[in-house]
Amino acid sequence: MTNMETRMAALEQRLQQLEDQNAIYQLLTSYGPSVDSCSAAKTGALWTEDGVYDSSLAATPFVGRDGVADLVNQESHQGYVKQGCAHVISLPHIVISGDSAVATCYSRVYLREGDHYRVERVSANRWELERTGQGWRVKLRTNRLVMPADEHRALLGRGVPEPHAN
Amino acid sequence: MTNMETRMAALEQRLQQLEDQNAIYQLLTSYGPSVDSCSAAKTGALWTEDGVYDSSLAATPFVGRDGVADLVNQESHQGYVKQGCAHVISLPHIVISGDSAVATCYSRVYLREGDHYRVERVSANRWELERTGQGWRVKLRTNRLVMPADEHRALLGRGVPEPHAN
Amino acid sequence: MTNMETRMAALEQRLQQLEDQNAIYQLLTSYGPSVDSCSAAKTGALWTEDGVYDSSLAATPFVGRDGVADLVNQESHQGYVKQGCAHVISLPHIVISGDSAVATCYSRVYLREGDHYRVERVSANRWELERTGQGWRVKLRTNRLVMPADEHRALLGRGVPEPHAN
Numbered sequence: 204m205t206n207m208e209t210r211m212a213a214l215e216q217r218l219q220q221l222e223d224q225n226a227i228y229q230l231l232t233s234y235g236p237s238v239d240s241c242s243a244a245k246t247g248a249l250w251t252e253d254g255v256y257d258s259s260l261a262a263t264p265f266v267g268r269d270g271v272a273d274l275v276n277q278e279s280h281q282g283y284v285k286q287g288c289a290h291v292i293s294l295p296h297i298v299i300s301g302d303s304a305v306a307t308c309y310s311r312v313y314l315r316e317g318d319h320y321r322v323e324r325v326s327a328n329r330w331e332l333e334r335t336g337q338g339w340r341v342k343l344r345t346n347r348l349v350m351p352a353d354e355h356r357a358l359l360g361r362g363v364p365e366p367h368a369n
Numbered sequence: 370m371t372n373m374e375t376r377m378a379a380l381e382q383r384l385q386q387l388e389d390q391n392a393i394y395q396l397l398t399s400y401g402p403s404v405d406s407c408s409a410a411k412t413g414a415l416w417t418e419d420g421v422y423d424s425s426l427a428a429t430p431f432v433g434r435d436g437v438a439d440l441v442n443q444e445s446h447q448g449y450v451k452q453g454c455a456h457v458i459s460l461p462h463i464v465i466s467g468d469s470a471v472a473t474c475y476s477r478v479y480l481r482e483g484d485h486y487r488v489e490r491v492s493a494n495r496w497e498l499e500r501t502g503q504g505w506r507v508k509l510r511t512n513r514l515v516m517p518a519d520e521h522r523a524l525l526g527r528g529v530p531e532p533h534a535n
Numbered sequence: 536m537t538n539m540e541t542r543m544a545a546l547e548q549r550l551q552q553l554e555d556q557n558a559i560y561q562l563l564t565s566y567g568p569s570v571d572s573c574s575a576a577k578t579g580a581l582w583t584e585d586g587v588y589d590s591s592l593a594a595t596p597f598v599g600r601d602g603v604a605d606l607v608n609q610e611s612h613q614g615y616v617k618q619g620c621a622h623v624i625s626l627p628h629i630v631i632s633g634d635s636a637v638a639t640c641y642s643r644v645y646l647r648e649g650d651h652y653r654v655e656r657v658s659a660n661r662w663e664l665e666r667t668g669q670g671w672r673v674k675l676r677t678n679r680l681v682m683p684a685d686e687h688r689a690l691l692g693r694g695v696p697e698p699h700a701n
Contacts, residue, residue, distance in 0.1 A: 210543055211376055214550060218380060221387055221553055232462035233529045236473055239493070239515075240526030248531045287516045289491045291459045291475045293623045296564035307568055309623045311645070311652075313477070313491045315516060320477075320488035322652035325621045325645045327571070338532060349571075350619045350647060360572030363565045365580045366670060377542055384546060387553055398628035399695045402639055405659070405681075406692030414697045453682045455657045457625045457641045479643070479657045481682060486643075486654035504698060 223299050226339045227306055227332060235290040238275050247272030251333055251340045259326065259347045259354075283323075287315030292328065296363050302334040307362025310346060324348060327355035329362050389465050392505045393472055393498060401456040404441050413438030417499055417506040425492065425513045425520075449489075453481030458494065462529050468500040473528025476512060490514060493521035495528050555631050558671045559638055559664060567622040570607050579604030583665055583672045591658065591679045591686075615655075619647030624660065628695050634666040639694025642678060656680060659687035661694055 230249055237245040247268040250256070256265040256274070265271045274280060295308035312324040326346040333342045347355035396415055403411040413434040416422070422431040422440070431437045440446060461474035478490040492512040499508045513521035562581055569577040579600040582588070588597040588606070597603045606612060627640035644656040658678040665674045679687035 207373060207539060207543065210547070211373065211380075214380055214543075214546055215376070217550055217554065218383055218387075221550075221557060222383065224557060225387060225390060228460060229462060230532055232460050232474070233532060235459070235475065236462065236493075236525035236529040240522040242526055245529065245531050284522070285517055287514075287518075287521075289475050289493070289515045291477075293567070294460050294560060294564050294626050296561060296568065308564070309567065309621050311623075313488060313515065315491075320491045320515075322488060322645060322654060325647075325652045327568075327621070340532070348619075349621045349645065349652070351617055352619075355619075356572040356616070359568035360574055360577075363568040363577065365577050366562055366565060366672070373539060377539065377546070380546055381542070384549055384553075388549065391553060391556060394626060395628060396698055398626050398640070399698060401625070401641065402628065402659075402691035402695040406688040408692055411695065411697050450688070451683055453680075453684075453687075455641050455659070455681045457643075460626050479654060479681065481657075486657045486681070488654060506698070 220299065223304070223334070223339070224297050227295070227297055227299075227304060230332070230339050230341070231292055231295055231306060231308070231330065235292065238280070238290050239284070239288060241275045241281075241284060243272040243275045246275055249341050250344075251335060251342050254341050255343045256341075257343065257345045260324070283312065283314060288323075289313045295328075295330070298362075298364065304332040304334075304339070305362055306330040306332060307359065309349075327358045329358050386465065389470070389500070389505070390463050393461070393463055393465075393470060393496075396498070396505050396507070397458055397461055397472060397474070397496065401458065404446065404456050405450070405454060407441045407447075407450060409438040409441045412441055415507055416510075417501060417508050420507050421509045422507075423509065423511045426490070449478065449480060454489075455479045461494075461496070464528075464530065470498040470500075470505070471528055472496040472498060473525065475515075493524045495524050552631065555636070555666070555671070556629050559627070559629055559631075559636060559662075562664070562671050562673070563624055563627055563638060563640070563662065567624065570612065570622050571616070571620060573607045573613075573616060575604040575607045578607055581673055582676075583667060583674050586673050587675045588673075589675065589677045592656070615644065615646060620655075621645045627660075627662070630694075630696065636664040636666075636671070637694055638662040638664060639691065641681075659690045661690050 250271045256271050293309040295306040297306045310326045313320045314323040328346045331343040349355050416437045422437050457477050459475040461472040463472045476492045479486045480489040494512045497509040582603045588603050623643050625641040627638040629638045642658045645652045646655040660678045663675040
């Protein structure tokens with residue numbers, strides 16, 4: 204019985220790891236549809252109550268769930284929406300440590316232009332996440348435009364460790 | 370023993386959820402390589418027998434597995450292929466309810482132009498899926514070009530609920 | 536007890552499948568951040584000791600972990616980095632057979648141009664992977680630019696089988 208008990212506990216732990224990763228995928232893939240459909244409440248709900256979105260496009264960070272939610276009402280965002288825009292993230296690389304996690308990925312904003320699309324922005328993204336009573340939420344999202352300068356490169360470099368045994 | 374039985378059943382159910390999500394990832398990532406390699410049979414096989422593809426690019430929906438398969442033979446698709454094209458979807462957000470599921474994501478068509486690429490199309494996508502005896506298949510794919518009009522925004526908004534506990 | 540033993544063994548095997556797929560996602564999503572942050576060691580470490588990267592952009596394949604690592608020092612890569620670049624892969628389709636796997640996906644290189652971005656390259660990718668004592672590693676990555684010619688189409692076609700029961 205002890206042997207079965209041990210195997211069961213190991214399975215439960217391994218499954219939890221995959222469920223955590225999956226829940227983070229689900230959280231991050233909610234972002235684009237939420238902002239592109241101008242759903243302020245859904246956008247804010249992806250963050251923790253005191254979560255922060257530090258974007259290289261905004262003069263100051265968006266602070267708190269309401270602050271983040273409000274980004275969909277900003278003039279610049281509304282301008283994008285009226286033109287036709289899509290906020291798309293890439294498959295993230297995720298490092299989970301207990302109740303915290305870091306997801307590193309790229310984001311792009313595509314804008315309608317004439318009869319096709321322009322790649323308006325490409326950014327490196329670091330999402331610092333926290334397991335809350337309501338599931339995984341964003342504590343701090345930092346994004347940096349991909350530029351000749353190296354700020355976005357530092358962000359990418361620290362998000363992805365050398366691959367280890369798995 | 371009852372306790373072990375209960376834990377085992379819970380594990381089996383949780384694992385099934387992840388396997389379903391994963392099977393849908395595998396199904397959707399088959400679409401691009403199938404149409405870009407002009408594999409009509411593989412493309413059709415992703416849909417249910419009576420599945421539908423309602424695209425904002427086509428005057429009428431593609432109906433049935435054979436109807437969907439035939440899209441790779443359309444003049445517009447063949448024109449793209451001759452120019453060099455890539456149909457790429459983003460990581461989808463997936464909501465599973467028993468034997469049905471909805472996947473919401475973005476798709477892009479990149480076209481070779483001169484010595485680089487043009488973003489020819491960006492669309493919001495809703496894939497309504499069904500678990501069949503042969504695995505998950507597409508019952509209805511709806512895609513809408515990202516435009517100033519708001520049809521694609523409604524599609525995005527209804528695909529992604531507010532995040533819940535997980 | 537036998538029944539529980541059988542169910543446990545089945546669960547362990549199913550979980551292993553998902554963990555393998557997940558480990559491959561993690562490996563492939565390490566590539567972009569590694570090359571875009573010019574981390575030669577991290578880039579090389581994604582490959583097996585004798586792994587190969589056969590790129591349609593390079594006159595000869597990059598051979599061995601050190602050879603692959605060195606690609607971040609190439610003049611062409613350094614030029615991209617100085618301009619501001621992002622190497623982004625799409626969600627891969629993965630076929631696992633024991634200790635080998637094939638992942639098929641698209642990759643794009645976005646380059647900063649003026650105040651927005653150009654899609655510099657779009658390629659079809661085939662990653663042949665191997666389970667090593669240190670986890671999954673790349674044995675052979677083949678990428679082919681999406682072109683009017685059909686080389687990339689053959690690569691895409693052979694990577695994705697018709698969907699099967701799951």
